[in-house]
Amino acid sequence: MAKNYDVIVIGAGPGGVTCGALLAKWGLKTLLIDKNAQVGGKAMTVAKNGFRYEYWPIAACPSSNTEIHSLLRILGLENEIELIAPDPMGRMFYETPSGEIKNLVLPGGGKPVDPQDLFNMLGVTDADMPEVMRLFTDILGMSRHDQNLLDEVSVVQFLDRYQIPRSLYSMLATLQSEGTLEVAGPIACASEFIKVFQQNNTQGGGLYPSGGFGRLYGAIARVMQSYGGDLLMRTKVERIAVENGRVKGVITNKGSFQAPIVVSNAGIQPTVLKLVGEEHFDKSYVNYVRDLVPSLGFAGARYFLSKPVLDCFMYVYCSDNTVTSLEEHLRAETGEMPKQMYIFMSTNSLYPGMAPPGKQLVYTGITCPADPRTKIKHYLDKVEAEIARLWPDVFKYIEEKEYYGPAQISRLSRDSVVPGTGGECIGLGQIVGQCGNLKPSPKAPVGGLFYVGADAGSSGFGNHMCVESGMNLFNIVRDYWFTHRAQF
Numbered sequence: 405m406a407k408n409y410d411v412i413v414i415g416a417g418p419g420g421v422t423c424g425a426l427l428a429k430w431g432l433k434t435l436l437i438d439k440n441a442q443v444g445g446k447a448m449t450v451a452k453n454g455f456r457y458e459y460w461p462i463a464a465c466p467s468s469n470t471e472i473h474s475l476l477r478i479l480g481l482e483n484e485i486e487l488i489a490p491d492p493m494g495r496m497f498y499e500t501p502s503g504e505i506k507n508l509v510l511p512g513g514g515k516p517v518d519p520q521d522l523f524n525m526l527g528v529t530d531a532d533m534p535e536v537m538r539l540f541t542d543i544l545g546m547s548r549h550d551q552n553l554l555d556e557v558s559v560v561q562f563l564d565r566y567q568i569p570r571s572l573y574s575m576l577a578t579l580q581s582e583g584t585l586e587v588a589g590p591i592a593c594a595s596e597f598i599k600v601f602q603q604n605n606t607q608g609g610g611l612y613p614s615g616g617f618g619r620l621y622g623a624i625a626r627v628m629q630s631y632g633g634d635l636l637m638r639t640k641v642e643r644i645a646v647e648n649g650r651v652k653g654v655i656t657n658k659g660s661f662q663a664p665i666v667v668s669n670a671g672i673q674p675t676v677l678k679l680v681g682e683e684h685f686d687k688s689y690v691n692y693v694r695d696l697v698p699s700l701g702f703a704g705a706r707y708f709l710s711k712p713v714l715d716c717f718m719y720v721y722c723s724d725n726t727v728t729s730l731e732e733h734l735r736a737e738t739g740e741m742p743k744q745m746y747i748f749m750s751t752n753s754l755y756p757g758m759a760p761p762g763k764q765l766v767y768t769g770i771t772c773p774a775d776p777r778t779k780i781k782h783y784l785d786k787v788e789a790e791i792a793r794l795w796p797d798v799f800k801y802i803e804e805k806e807y808y809g810p811a812q813i814s815r816l817s818r819d820s821v822v823p824g825t826g827g828e829c830i831g832l833g834q835i836v837g838q839c840g841n842l843k844p845s846p847k848a849p850v851g852g853l854f855y856v857g858a859d860a861g862s863s864g865f866g867n868h869m870c871v872e873s874g875m876n877l878f879n880i881v882r883d884y885w886f887t888h889r890a891q892f
């Protein structure tokens with residue numbers, strides 16, 4: 405393996421692997437390094453007892469004409485990886501104030517939910533329609549420019565502008581903030597909420613790569629290698645070497661590598677505060693980075709079942725009370741859980757080749773703090789109590805269970821360098837003041853250092869956002885290399 409490269413990418417998560425493959429294909433000598441044994445970061449696919457499953461993501465959004473489709477075409481992978489938009493996608497469960505639990509099938513294949521079915525389930529009346537229509541017209545017709553005017557407005561503040569029934573308000577705030585952006589509704593950013601809502605409605609909402617997310621990212625890494633890029637797994641970057649304000653390369657537990665450009669998929673806070681070191685940045689930038697807020701973490705279980713229970717890929721639950729307030733989040737940390745909370749359950753076992761015949765893997769969880777030190781027992785107890793109440797059949801067929809929480813998420817993805825961070829689901833929290841025009845720049849104030857993935861360079865939802873960040877960063881780094889190459 406060479407010691408000198410044009411560019412080193414730290415981290416083979418969705419953002420890092422995408423950017424690395426595009427840079428290698430363009431002709432830059434690229435090294436991609438990851439501490440794990442497999443690529444994919446939080447979206448890694450693993451195998452156990454004949455099951456293949458992701459530790460975490462269940463579906464990408466949007467599902468048709470996405471950047472993931474474009475990337476596969478650019479890399480010549482469109483015939484190798486099938487992108488599945490299952491139909492139906494899932495079921496939405498809604499508990500009425502009187503305790504009745506209704507449900508609605510969520511279509512897939514790029515189709516939106518029929519609004520009339522949704523309104524019937526949520527008890528929206530004719531008298532409610534003028535305000536409901538005003539809301540949907542505003543959201544669906546909003547330009548990117550007008551969305552960015554909402555970068556400092558929360559989802560709750562935005563929805564408060566409309567006199568809509570509590571059921572619809574709660575469904576939107578629950579499923580589109582805590583359920584998608586993985587941040588508390590009262591601080592979730594309205595511009596991101598609207599972008600994801602538009603994508604869901606115009607391009608559909610559930611996408612799964614055949615064979616799993618990990619297979620997708622593995623194929624992308626192989627394309628990087630086919631263009632001469634090197635992939636170094638089970639290797640942890642300990643430092644990014646910086647001299648006179650410019651990156652020089654990286655120091656890992658397996659030796660040092662030189663490059664004039666380093667792209668980090670390790671998260672902005674770990675990159676600045678640990679891998680580079682505060683001493684190489686202005687104090688104001690260090691304070692800015694230290695103050696960034698992560699998304700929420702997640703705690704839950706995987707149940708390996710002897711018999712299928714779910715008839716579609718995803719079940720989501722909400723009620724009029726599932727927009728968890730900041731006070732309820734604080735009380736939950738001490739063990740006092742809200743009576744009703746957003747909860748989801750999903751399976752990838754319905755996709756071909758992902759489970760032994762006649763068996764099913766069910767995965768469930770609820771949001772919790774991103775802090776890897778979080779005591780997750782009461783979150784797990786709440787998940788299990790809700791599963792027993794809402795979908796009791798699951799407990800009849802369990803052969804084996806696994807639990808997880810923010811400590812596992814941090815181990816697989818990013819280090820906790822600021823107290824309270826590390827086990828975040830998405831990455832940077834999509835909260836007011838951190839999205840759209842206010843999202844951190846992907847270019848660091850150290851020559852040749854860039855960030856890729858959830859923390860910078862794109863917007864939207866999870867995997868799709870990170871792939872888009874990788875594609876956007878490719879353009880930025882290519883142009884940087886072209887304009888600065890005489891200095892290297």
Ligand SMILES: Cc1cc2nc3c(=O)[nH]c(=O)nc-3n(C[C@H](O)[C@H](O)[C@H](O)COP(=O)(O)OP(=O)(O)OC[C@H]3O[C@@H](n4cnc5c(N)ncnc54)[C@H](O)[C@@H]3O)c2cc1C
Pocket residue numbers: 414415416417418419420437438439440443444445446447460461462463464465639640641642669670671702813816817818819828829830831856857858859865866867868870
């Ligand atoms: C519970 C949960 C549910 C989710 N559900 C969904 C979903 O349904 N749909 C969806 O689209 N998204 C979902 N996501 C979010 C999605 O998986 C993440 O947003 C995405 O994986 C972030 O990608 P990334 O490019 O930022 O890198 P990450 O996935 O964070 O990967 C970072 C990589 O960098 C490597 N790395 C870090 N530091 C170092 C170092 N010092 N040296 C070497 N390597 C290093 C890590 O090993 C890792 O491989 C979910 C996440 C979680 C946790």
